[in-house]
Amino acid sequence: MFKKFGFSGNSDFFKDLGDGIGKGLFILCAAIGTVLLTVGGAYAGSYTFSTNWQSTMGIWSSLWLIIWNPNSALLSGVVLFLLGATGTYKDQDRQNKKMLELSKENEELGGTKSALNSAQEELQESMSKIIGLHGELVQTWLKGMAKFLELDSNSRVTIYYEHDEEFYLLERYSKNPTYAKVHRQKFPLNQGVISKAWEHESHIESGCPHSNSYEEYVKYLDEHYEYKKEKIDTLTMKSCRYYAKAIIDADIHIGVIVLEGTEINFFENNFERKVTEYCRDHQGQLSKFVRDSLLFDKEVNIKREGKSISVEDDILQMMETER
Structure with a gap:
């Protein structure tokens, strides 16, 4: 049962799983980045970090303020959006290259099939000629027999x-x-x-x-x-x-x-x-x-x-x- 997951044999289960997770992660990053940019942009104009910082008490509250504020949301949104967009672009580029390679292989395969069909037609034509020559040879022999008799x-x-x-x-x-x-x-x-x-x-x-x-x-x-x-x-x-x-x-x-x-x-x-x-x-x-x-x-x-x-x-x- 483990062969289907790639533990032995030629299964690509984990490779396909990794590729799927990678593609989904890039899309997720771009989506989260877009949301963060939207939220951050909505509040960043009226937000004053220094005012909130002065009213914050304790390490955890200060750390949470640094992480969760409109400015951080904008910065994180930009980073995540760029990461997702870059990954998606690279993935699409790979897909395009793969499609071009497959298209080229199909053209080569089509050429091979055409050449094979031509070879088969030539072989059939040659065989027909051989059969015709064989018939003519037998005909000649029968004519000789008819003349003799x-x-x-x-x-x-x-x-x-x-x-x-x-x-x-x-x-x-x-x-x-x-x-x-x-x-x-x-x-x-x-x-x-x-x-x-x-x-x-x-x-x-x-x-x-x-x-x-x-x-x-x-x-x-x-x-x-x-x-x-x-x-x-x-x-x-x-x-x-x-x-x-x-x-x-x-x-x-x-x-x-x-x-x-x-x-x-x-x-x-x-x-x-x-x-x-x-x-x-x-x-x-x-x-x-x-x-x-x-x-x-x-x-x-x-x-x-x-x-x-x-x-x-x-x-x-x-x-x-x-x-």
Whole structure:
């Protein structure tokens, strides 16, 4: 309990108490001095000290007369008033200096905050540039893969990474700008082609009818993926062939790469073997792309907040590969 009074610790109790008493004493002196000046001034004009002195008998009476008379009151009043006024002036001067110091500190603090905000903005801008460069690098890699596999404008390739029990689209490429668009960013972990590849390392969809046979196409998707006609009607790319392969880093699944096409001849010319070999030969790059995306995940999600989500789902969402 004694800490609050400053017996130990960092309490300023007695310092604050002393400062308060000092300030009050100066004010009291000035007030008493004013009263004494008023009283002394009222009687000093008609007061004759020598007359009263001659009539005074005894030491105590004489001493009281010396102390308590209009002239002494005037003198004491002047002294007390000057003491109180001087103390009050010095105290106000200290207060003004303290206020100036606090004002200067506030200005310096404001400058520090401004500098910190500028540094944070520059850091965020630099991070955005890094994320942009990373996306361009992945795009370039996907273009190289599409060229190697001779993908046409009826095809596309997409990389997804897993974070917090959901799939996120990292990058996508297609010669067809309509199919290259990204309408959704996030997908469930337990649905569709992506989910099957995630669980079993790879998944091939080769039995889906062409979308020209629309009734059969819709029936197949409904039976195999419980994907309703209302959703299918909203798809821009109505793919019927998929090849999805898990991206594995140190025996841990971290993402999925999905290739899809709208034509039934998508798997011709040893397509599956070529994809398998290409992904195996470039597994290190794929893993690094996904690891970097996980590193940037917070910034990527912030960047995505400004993007609108389309009502359109891709066939991969249905199988969680199309959006």
